[in-house]
Amino acid sequence: VSTRVRWIALGVGLVVLVLSIVLALNVGGSEPTLGATVINKSIDWNVTSLDGEEVSPATQPGKTIVVNFWNTWCIPCLEEAPALHEFYERHQDDPDFVMVGIVRDDTESAVRRYVDAEQVGWTIAMDDENSRASLAFGVTGQPETFVIAPDGRVAGEQRGPTTIADLEAMLQAARSGS
Amino acid sequence: MRRVAPWLVLFVLVAVAAVFLIARSSPSDAPDARARRLEHELACPVCTGEALAESNAPEARAMKAEIPELIADGMSDDAIKQHYVEIWGERILLKPQNDGIALIAWGLPVIAIILGAFGIAFALRRWSSQPRLAATADDEVEVERARRGGERTGGDAPQAPIRRERVGREEEHAGDDA
Numbered sequence: 001v002s003t004r005v006r007w008i009a010l011g012v013g014l015v016v017l018v019l020s021i022v023l024a025l026n027v028g029g030s031e032p033t034l035g036a037t038v039i040n041k042s043i044d045w046n047v048t049s050l051d052g053e054e055v056s057p058a059t060q061p062g063k064t065i066v067v068n069f070w071n072t073w074c075i076p077c078l079e080e081a082p083a084l085h086e087f088y089e090r091h092q093d094d095p096d097f098v099m100v101g102i103v104r105d106d107t108e109s110a111v112r113r114y115v116d117a118e119q120v121g122w123t124i125a126m127d128d129e130n131s132r133a134s135l136a137f138g139v140t141g142q143p144e145t146f147v148i149a150p151d152g153r154v155a156g157e158q159r160g161p162t163t164i165a166d167l168e169a170m171l172q173a174a175r176s177g178s
Numbered sequence: 179m180r181r182v183a184p185w186l187v188l189f190v191l192v193a194v195a196a197v198f199l200i201a202r203s204s205p206s207d208a209p210d211a212r213a214r215r216l217e218h219e220l221a222c223p224v225c226t227g228e229a230l231a232e233s234n235a236p237e238a239r240a241m242k243a244e245i246p247e248l249i250a251d252g253m254s255d256d257a258i259k260q261h262y263v264e265i266w267g268e269r270i271l272l273k274p275q276n277d278g279i280a281l282i283a284w285g286l287p288v289i290a291i292i293l294g295a296f297g298i299a300f301a302l303r304r305w306s307s308q309p310r311l312a313a314t315a316d317d318e319v320e321v322e323r324a325r326r327g328g329e330r331t332g333g334d335a336p337q338a339p340i341r342r343e344r345v346g347r348e349e350e351h352a353g354d355d356a
Binding site: 019022104105127130131132134135136138139140141 | 223224235236237239240241243244265266267282
């Protein structure tokens with residue numbers, strides 16, 4: 001193999017390597033993003049729960065709000081449900097804790113049936129016809145989970161199914177103000 | 179004047195066509211036209227590689243309803259795009275921007291074309307430097323034999339096989355014509 005061919009092969013290899021690194025850095029996994037250095041934005045949002053109560057950072061002052069976007073036909077949402085149930089059981093009595101499930105792209109009747117059947121204890125709200133909550137949070141599908149710190153800042157977000165460990169980490173980040 | 183007339187007509191036709199094409203290709207500033215254009219430049223946030231215009235997802239419908247409102251509020255096209263970039267990041271833009279990592283999207287095809295052109299030039303140069311037909315050892319012997327025969331007999335040497343064949347064919351044709 002001539003020297004020139006070797007140099008060409010080396011150049012092609014380097015280009016492929018650089019592109020692989022760039023792609024690897026830009027393709028996100030489903031791990032939560034934590035901390036104010038990563039996410040330091042406030043979101044103006046409010047929803048009305050199935051019980052008719054308005055939920056927003058303004059109605060929950062000083063509290064950490066866990067917001068989970070989901071719907072009844074989404075398989076990953078059903079898969080993460082046990083983790084959400086356990087997490088809610090752990091923290092429902094915490095004075096600074098609120099958990100809200102916001103439903104996107106589903107019917108209210110299906111959601112009500114699911115909530116009754118699965119005995120969902122946390123607040124459930126339908127996103128409105130203008131998808132205002134989804135647009136405010138920048139939702140890209142479901143399930144997606146966001147944790148809002150008491151100051152209204154998004155302290156953690158997770159695109160894709162969550163776990164107990166991820167939820168605890170995001171809650172901790174919100175409470176610690178990091 | 180008669181000689182110039184056709185050219186004049188041709189010039190007028192080309193000028194009219196050019197003006198018509200330029201007028202048609204310049205983007206309209208009408209709010210509806212701007213909204214339609216933005217719907218093709220922005221991606222549906224909950225879809226994969228689908229333009230807003232093509233999507234019927236709730237978020238896409240909401241954005242399509244919101245864009246005319248933002249235009250009516252006096253926002254420029256760039257400001258509207260930036261508004262959505264702040265929510266979803268640059269993935270919301272179907273056309274990559276001209277800076278940062280997006281430069282790769284613009285630069286790669288150019289690099290590929292340049293490399294391809296160099297490759298073709300290199301290959302052509304290499305092919306043109308090699309003889310298309312190389313004489314075999316048998317050919318060399320034949321030529322040498324013919325040459326030596328010619329030297330020996332002063333041009334009245336025994337005919338080489340190819341020449342003999344050609345002369346034979348000419349004689350046949352002459353016989354046919356007669």
